[in-house]
Amino acid sequence: MAGRGRALPARLWQSLLERVDADGLDPWDRTFEVVRRELVTEIVGVADPECPVAPELLRPIA
Numbered sequence: 553m554a555g556r557g558r559a560l561p562a563r564l565w566q567s568l569l570e571r572v573d574a575d576g577l578d579p580w581d582r583t584f585e586v587v588r589r590e591l592v593t594e595i596v597g598v599a600d601p602e603c604p605v606a607p608e609l610l611r612p613i614a
Contacts, residue, residue, distance in 0.1 A: 561605050571613070 560568070572586065579585070 563605050564609060567610050 569586065572582070575582075
């Protein structure tokens with residue numbers, strides 16, 4: 553289920569995944585779990601991302 557304001561554009565989602573993978577933790581040691589879309593049969597929520605892509609959010613940190 554994706555609540556209102558939770559669906560991200562593809563570029564922001566990819567940037568977020570890259571940061572998650574950069575933390576150096578194994579998937580089972582993280583406090584959350586990323587589930588591949590191929591494993592999901594239904595998503596309840598809005599049809600499209602609700603927020604525009606903000607370029608400043610895509611810049612690398614440090």
